Amino acid sequence: MANINLKAREIEVKIVYYGPGRGGKTTNLEYIFKTFRKQVTGEMVSTRTEGDRTLFFDFLPMGLGKVKGYDIRVQLYTVPGQVKYASTRKMVLKDVDGVIFVADSIKARRMKNMESLKDLHLNLKDYGISILKIPLVLQFNKRDLAEEGIPLLSVSQMELDMNRQLKVPSVAASAITGDGVGPTLKACLKLTLQSLKTQMGW
Amino acid sequence: MDLQEKVKSLLKEASVYDAHGLYKESSAACIQADEIIKTNAHLIDQHKKLLNTVSRRLERLKKKVERIENESVAYQMPNVVLDVMKNQFSSAEDPLQAALEGALVLAGFEQYESALEEFRKLMKHRSTRLVAAKNIIRCHLSKGRAAEGMDLLRHWRNSGLLRPDELAELRRYTQKFSDERGLEMELPYDDAAPRETPRDALHSASLHDRQVMDFTSVSIRISNDAGKDALCEFDIQHQSGDVLSVLVLKEETGAIAALKPGAVLDPVQCFSANAMFSGKAIVVENTPIPSGAHAGHFSIDIKIQGI
Numbered sequence: 001m002a003n004i005n006l007k008a009r010e011i012e013v014k015i016v017y018y019g020p021g022r023g024g025k026t027t028n029l030e031y032i033f034k035t036f037r038k039q040v041t042g043e044m045v046s047t048r049t050e051g052d053r054t055l056f057f058d059f060l061p062m063g064l065g066k067v068k069g070y071d072i073r074v075q076l077y078t079v080p081g082q083v084k085y086a087s088t089r090k091m092v093l094k095d096v097d098g099v100i101f102v103a104d105s106i107k108a109r110r111m112k113n114m115e116s117l118k119d120l121h122l123n124l125k126d127y128g129i130s131i132l133k134i135p136l137v138l139q140f141n142k143r144d145l146a147e148e149g150i151p152l153l154s155v156s157q158m159e160l161d162m163n164r165q166l167k168v169p170s171v172a173a174s175a176i177t178g179d180g181v182g183p184t185l186k187a188c189l190k191l192t193l194q195s196l197k198t199q200m201g202w
Numbered sequence: 203m204d205l206q207e208k209v210k211s212l213l214k215e216a217s218v219y220d221a222h223g224l225y226k227e228s229s230a231a232c233i234q235a236d237e238i239i240k241t242n243a244h245l246i247d248q249h250k251k252l253l254n255t256v257s258r259r260l261e262r263l264k265k266k267v268e269r270i271e272n273e274s275v276a277y278q279m280p281n282v283v284l285d286v287m288k289n290q291f292s293s294a295e296d297p298l299q300a301a302l303e304g305a306l307v308l309a310g311f312e313q314y315e316s317a318l319e320e321f322r323k324l325m326k327h328r329s330t331r332l333v334a335a336k337n338i339i340r341c342h343l344s345k346g347r348a349a350e351g352m353d354l355l356r357h358w359r360n361s362g363l364l365r366p367d368e369l370a371e372l373r374r375y376t377q378k379f380s381d382e383r384g385l386e387m388e389l390p391y392d393d394a395a396p397r398e399t400p401r402d403a404l405h406s407a408s409l410h411d412r413q414v415m416d417f418t419s420v421s422i423r424i425s426n427d428a429g430k431d432a433l434c435e436f437d438i439q440h441q442s443g444d445v446l447s448v449l450v451l452k453e454e455t456g457a458i459a460a461l462k463p464g465a466v467l468d469p470v471q472c473f474s475a476n477a478m479f480s481g482k483a484i485v486v487e488n489t490p491i492p493s494g495a496h497a498g499h500f501s502i503d504i505k506i507q508g509i
Contacts, residue, residue, distance in 0.1 A: 003293060022223040045286050047279060051270050052223060055277060056311055059286050075290065082270075091310055094291070108219070108227040142222075149211060150218050 002097050002196055010071045013192055015185075016093055018120050019102035020112035021053065021081030024141040027175035028102060029058045029078055032185060035178060039063060041073070054080045057092045067193065068202055074189065081116065090123045098135035098192035099124075100184055102175070103158060105142045107151040110161065117162055135191035136168045139184045144174035205242050209235045209252065220263065225270070229263045232256050284308065284316050296440050302330050306337065314341040325363070332368045336375045343379060348387045351376070356390045416441060420448060420483075420504070421471040424460045436502075444506040445486065446472075452490075452499050461485045461502045472509065481509035 003012040017025040026046065033044040041063045047056040057077050064072040079089040101120065103113040121131045140158050153161070155172055163170055169187045173180025212235040219228035236256045243249040279287075292303030305320035318341050324334035335358060342351035355376065358364050364372065373389055380387055421435045434457055436448035450457050461467075465485040472479045487503040 043282075045282055047277075047283050049273055049277070051266075051273060053270070053273075056279070056283070056287075059290065088311065091291070091307070095293070106219075106222075106224070106227070108230070109224070145218065148214070148218055150215055 002192075002199075003095070004070075004200075008071075009069055010073060011067075011196065012073045012075060013097045013189075013196065014075050014077065014095055015098045015100065015188055015192065016096045017058075017076065017078040017100045017102055018089075018093075018116065019081060019139075019141075020104055020109060020116040021083075023081060023102045023104040023109070023113075023116075024175040025078040025081065025102045026054055026058050028100070028139070028141075028173075028181050028184070029060050029076055031175055031178045031181045032062075032076065033060055035182070036062070053082060054078055055085070056080065056088055064189070068200075072193070076185075083115075086119070089119070090126065093120075093123050094127065096124075096127075096129075096134070097195070098137075098188045100137050100139055100188050101162075102139045102141050103162060105140050105152045105158065106145065107153050110153055113158075114161060132166065135188060135195050136166065137184055137188040137191065138163055138166070138168060138170040139175075139180065140170060140172045141175050141180075143172045144177055144179070205238060205245055206247065209238055209246065212238070213256070216259065225263050225266045229260060229267070232260050232263065236260070278315060279311075279313055284313060287311055287313065288320075294441075298324075298327055298330060299440065299442055302333060302442075305334070309337055309341055309344075312344070314345050317341055331364065332371065335364060335368075335372055339372070339376050340379060343376075343383070343385060348380075348385060352387065352390050359391050415474050415479075417446060417472045417474050419473045420446060421473070422457075422461075422467050423469070424457050439501070445503050446483075446506065447501055447503050449491075449496055450500040450502050458488065458500050458502075461488055461504075463488055467504060470504070470506070472506065479509045482507045 002014070005011075017028055019025055026048075029044060033040055039062045040060065042061040045059040047054060047058070049055050057079060060076040062074040062076060064074055066072070077092050079085075079092045099120065101117060103117075124131050124134060138158075140153075140155055143152070146152050155170075159170060169191070171180045171184040171187060173184055175181055212231045216228045216231035216235070219225070219231060236253065239246055239249050239252050239256070246252065287307050288304035291307040292300050294300040294303050301320060302324055305317050305324060308314075308317035308320060318338060321334040321338045321341070324330040325338070335354075338354060339351045342348070342354070355372065358372070359369055369391070373391065376389060379385075417438055419435055419437050421433055423431050424434050425431055434454075436450065438446050439449050440447040450461065452458070463485050467483040467485065469480045470483040472481060483504045483506045485502060486505050487501070489501055491497055491499050491501050
């Protein structure tokens with residue numbers, strides 16, 4: 001559940017970008033950091049290796065203004081996608097309020113998407129959270145590569161692979177150009193705030 | 203698509219995957235192109251030159267994959283990252299508890315040197331000393347510095363910084379930690395382990411690994427002087443995992459007498475911000491407060507055993 005400070009009338013919401021390695025999670029955050037300057041309340045903190053892979057997490061704080069007199073603060077995190085960082089992924093996922101699953105549209109990454117989604121499901125389960133109940137949005141990233149002739153999974157195939165049971169909002173996107181990045185975040189925030197309202201009895 | 207075009211397309215694909223850091227996928231595309239060129243050499247212009255290009259590219263990709271696979275995870279992060287780890291991944295309001303959570307998070311992220319600095323500070327406080335000591339040992343062993351860890355065990359034993367039951371618990375922890383990781387080492391002392399006390403029970407569970415709801419108060423049934431049961435509610439001063447510390451005023455003699463270490467509280471009602479839970483608990487510590495605003499009153503720790 002979100003961190004609620006009744007005295008200071010502040011609510012802190014944690015959104016985690018999850019997905020296979022090199023799928024574009026950090027690129028999503030970088031785009032948000034560059035574009036949503038009004039909402040961003042601090043510097044983006046990244047932990048990258050020399051190979052440009054996320055080692056622990058990326059972190060970006062945002063503010064959404066007031067809802068029912070409460071200051072809504074949002075913390076965006078990414079997890080490291082590489083399989084070997086399983087324990088770090090789980091630590092970053094602790095106390096999560098909403099998840100954006102960044103799937104790679106490249107055909108050759110199909111299995112990686114499904115493995116990562118299963119990993120998310122298991123990690124959430126370990127925290128007593130059902131993947132069917134947490135505010136979750138799927139982002140089908142790298143759609144721009146179609147123009148370069150790269151074999152991509154069709155959106156309908158990705159829906160079938162990942163969203164058949166979940167039935168959550170999905171957004172086709174290109175994090176590198178920014179297409180779909182804002183709508184993905186907005187969709188997740190909407191679901192997360194709805195869930196928060198229910199929890200708060202508003 | 204003619205073969206020449208197919209090869210060109212595969213090599214372009216390989217370049218894009220390479221640029222995206224997808225080295226294995228890039229290699230796969232190169233290998234596919236390589237096979238097409240080799241089996242159709244007579245149909246492809248400058249096939250030797252192409253094969254050389256592919257071969258060089260495959261070699262570069264192989265090195266990139268090796269570099270990633272052998273990449274060390276033992277990075278020492280800059281302070282800005284350590285601050286996010288310490289501050290954003292701990293939720294306790296009590297500063298000492300927050301410092302402990304922060305240090306545990308640093309160790310969890312394998313930032314052992316920074317975690318050690320924090321745990322050393324926490325050794326100064328009675329309430330966090332044993333957990334800090336355990337984690338100092340954990341950090342040294344994780345860094346492959348067993349000798350340093352053993353020196354510290356000896357030092358703590360000789361300095362009297364830790365009580366005998368705490369030393370025994372620390373030794374058990376170290377033994378378990380080294381056994382789990384297949385480390386061979388001789389622990390420096392082997393005192394007869396004292397009978398398990400409620401305090402031992404408190405620490406033997408990995409409290410800080412578990413997610414426990416935050417409670418604001420507890421309600422306990424206590425017999426009064428007339429032998430009748432009365433429900434007493436206490437505000438929680440501090441919560442560490444499933445151990446709740448409550449303040450009992452010195453005037454409440456009945457409660458102080460009833461809440462002796464080892465006393466089982468069944469049922470106990472725990473109140474969170476928006477719910478009440480009924481469960482079972484055990485008193486693990488009952489100590490007079492020596493100084494500060496509550497000097498003379500009692501701090502009583504109870505461990506929730508089930509809700």
